[in-house]
Amino acid sequence: xxxxxxxxxxxxxxxxxxxxxxxxxxxxxxxxxxxxxxxxxxxxxxxxxxxxxxxxxxxxxxxxxxxxxxxxxxxxxxxxxxxxxxxxxxxxxxxxxxxxxxxxxxxxxxxxxxxxxxxxxxxxxxxxxxxxxxxxxxxxxxxxxxxxxxxxxxxxxxxxxxxxxxxxxxxxxxxxxxxxxxxxxxxxxxxxxxxxxxxxxxxxxxxxxxxxxxxxxxxxxxxxxxxxxxxxxxxxxxxxxxxxxxxxxxxxxxxxxxxxxxxxxxxxxxxxxxxxxxxxxxxxxxxxxxxxxxxxxxxxxxxxxxxxxxxxxxxxxxxxxxxxxxxxxxxxxxxxxxxxxxxxxxxxxxxxxxxxxxxxxxxxxxxxxxxxxxxxxxxxxxxxxxxxxxxxxxxxxxxxxxxxxxxxxxxxxxxxxxxxxxxxxxxxxxxxxxxxxxxxxxxxxxxxxx
Numbered sequence: 267x268x269x270x271x272x273x274x275x276x277x278x279x280x281x282x283x284x285x286x287x288x289x290x291x292x293x294x295x296x297x298x299x300x301x302x303x304x305x306x307x308x309x310x311x312x313x314x315x316x317x318x319x320x321x322x323x324x325x326x327x328x329x330x331x332x333x334x335x336x337x338x339x340x341x342x343x344x345x346x347x348x349x350x351x352x353x354x355x356x357x358x359x360x361x362x363x364x365x366x367x368x369x370x371x372x373x374x375x376x377x378x379x380x381x382x383x384x385x386x387x388x389x390x391x392x393x394x395x396x397x398x399x400x401x402x403x404x405x406x407x408x409x410x411x412x413x414x415x416x417x418x419x420x421x422x423x424x425x426x427x428x429x430x431x432x433x434x435x436x437x438x439x440x441x442x443x444x445x446x447x448x449x450x451x452x453x454x455x456x457x458x459x460x461x462x463x464x465x466x467x468x469x470x471x472x473x474x475x476x477x478x479x480x481x482x483x484x485x486x487x488x489x490x491x492x493x494x495x496x497x498x499x500x501x502x503x504x505x506x507x508x509x510x511x512x513x514x515x516x517x518x519x520x521x522x523x524x525x526x527x528x529x530x531x532x533x534x535x536x537x538x539x540x541x542x543x544x545x546x547x548x549x550x551x552x553x554x555x556x557x558x559x560x561x562x563x564x565x566x567x568x569x570x571x572x573x574x575x576x577x578x579x580x581x582x583x584x585x586x587x588x589x590x591x592x593x594x595x596x597x598x599x600x601x602x603x604x605x606x607x608x609x610x611x612x613x614x615x616x617x618x619x620x621x622x623x624x625x626x627x628x629x630x631x632x633x634x635x636x637x638x639x640x641x642x643x644x645x646x647x648x649x650x651x652x653x654x655x656x657x658x659x660x661x662x663x664x665x666x667x668x669x670x671x672x673x674x675x676x677x678x679x680x681x682x683x684x685x686x687x688x689x690x691x692x693x694x695x696x697x698x699x700x701x702x703x704x705x706x707x708x709x710x711x712x713x714x715x716x
Contacts, residue, residue, distance in 0.1 A: 267295045278304050365446065366505050437476050440483040443498050448507050449514075456497045456528035460559050463526040464496035467511060469503045475521045478540050485543060491550060496525075525553065529561070534568055631678070632670035637663070645705055647672055647685070649712040661701040665692055668700070672712060683714040 267290050274286040278301060285304075293299035445452060449465075456463050466483075468475035482488065492498050501508035503520065515524065515533050525535040535553055537546065557565050579587065637660035645668065648654040655675055659668060669692075672678070672685065685692045687703075687710050695703050 267291070270295070270297050270300075273297060274300060274304075277301055280304075365501055365507060437480050439479050439500060440489065440498075443483070443489050443492050444500050445497050447497070447499065449499070449511060452497045452499055453526075453528045453531065459497070461528070462496050462534075462557075462559070463528055464492060464498045465511060465522075465524050465526060466498070466500040467503055467508055467517075467520065467522040468500065469520040472520045474540055478521045482540060482543065482546075487547065488543070491547065495550075495554060497528075525550075529559070532568070534565075629666070629669045629673055631674035632667070633674050634659070634667050634671040643700065643706045643708075645700070645707070646709045647675075647712055648709065649676060650714070659700050659705075661706065662699050664696065665698055665700065665703055665705070666696040668692075668705075668710070669696065676712065676714075678714060681714050683712060685710045685712055687711075 267287075270290055271283060271286045274290060274297060275281065275283070278286070280286065286300075289300040289304050290297070293303060445455070447455060449463075452463050455461075466478070468478070470476075499507075501511060503509075503512065514531075515526075517524075517536070517538065519538040521538075521540065523537040523541070524533050526532065527534055534557060535549070634657070636658045639660065641661045642658050643661055644656050644658055646654060646656045647668075653676070657668075657671060657675075669685065673683070687705065687708055692703065692710070700706070
């Protein structure tokens with residue numbers, strides 16, 4: 267320790283050998299610690315007598331671990347608990363206004379008008395008066411201005427040709443089944459009436475959306491199904507309600523039809539394009555049979571897949587997708603989908619895989635005797651509750667014998683179970699031998715499904 271004194275004096279620029287020795291003694295001969303103590307506390311902490319080492323060390327320890335005198339000094343106050351919504355309700359918009367977007371009003375973009383005689387609000391696209399009455403009707407809350415706009419619209423309809431009126435009636439939206447509600451309001455009404463939510467998002471510049479109104483929603487049978495079982499919403503894609511829906515439930519193709527759960531808000535079923543009438547009815551009937559709004563019943567699990575938006579991908583991702591589509595043309599035609607996974611029918615999901623299916627051989631419980639000979643190995647089996655056993659097996663024994671012994675030893679009844687080695691499930695290797703599966707001196711994990 268004395269050899270460190272000159273170095274301590276040189277670093278600290280002090281001439282007091284006693285101070286150097288005292289700091290080195292307090293630091294246990296560690297030069298770095300001694301120098302640090304010197305610069306932090308100065309010579310005032312150096313003991314003037316050899317018997318003061320314990321006292322100084324105690325004082326330094328108290329200074330290091332002592333609580334601050336004030337609660338606000340040197341200690342940050344704990345964070346206050348915060349309760350907030352992950353997704354807050356969007357700004358309230360008049361439900362009637364929130365349905366319509368910014369596309370010019372016309373035969374292919376009709377607005378509902380309850381005061382109209384024929385129920386159709388249509389504007390002649392060749393009208394050059396430029397007063398934009400219909401947009402004023404949506405944007406102005408004053409009742410007198412709204413009534414004035416309605417009168418102007420009715421006067422213009424008096425000069426509409428029979429062809430324009432006929433086209434307006436053909437492509438008329440199904441106002442008799444549409445509920446003028448926003449998404450949150452529809453959830454409340456659907457819960458009260460115990461109905462599902464049926465949403466249709468349309469791009470009025472896509473003629474397929476016009477065909478949907480003309481050929482699909484005009485069908486009497488479909489209207490009856492919708493009235494009895496759904497709260498039906500139809501939004502323009504650029505309307506406030508439509509934009510809110512698209513942010514919450516992305517999709518890639520118009521027209522878009524979906525069924526939502528009014529309790530959880532989950533999208534349970536989805537269609538893209540104009541669906542076939544008969545197929546759609548069958549799918550909706552099947553949906554009603556498999557799903558229930560009764561909270562005491564368990565509904566199937568659904569898996570969602572949305573076709574990626576190419577414009578949002580990087581150049582490298584676009585090249586990779588193009589290569590995949592060139593190798594697999596069917597992948598290029600992939601549609602948005604919501605697949606129903608019914609666990610009662612023996613199907614599994616990524617979250618809950620089923621390792622033992624009904625078509626696999628039944629594993630019997632067998633007390634397997636120890637084999638004789640030299641081609642023998644020991645296998646350790648560990649269970650989730652901490653039990654373990656080491657058992658001898660012949661290298662040529664099938665893996666099935668390991669499963670039979672495990673079922674016997676651990677007393678597994680008819681519950682499905684599987685053995686894994688390094689996260690590899692052995693249920694598909696029952697016919698292979700212990701040697702082929704690389705189970706020599708292996709350690710297996712037993713998992714039993716409840």
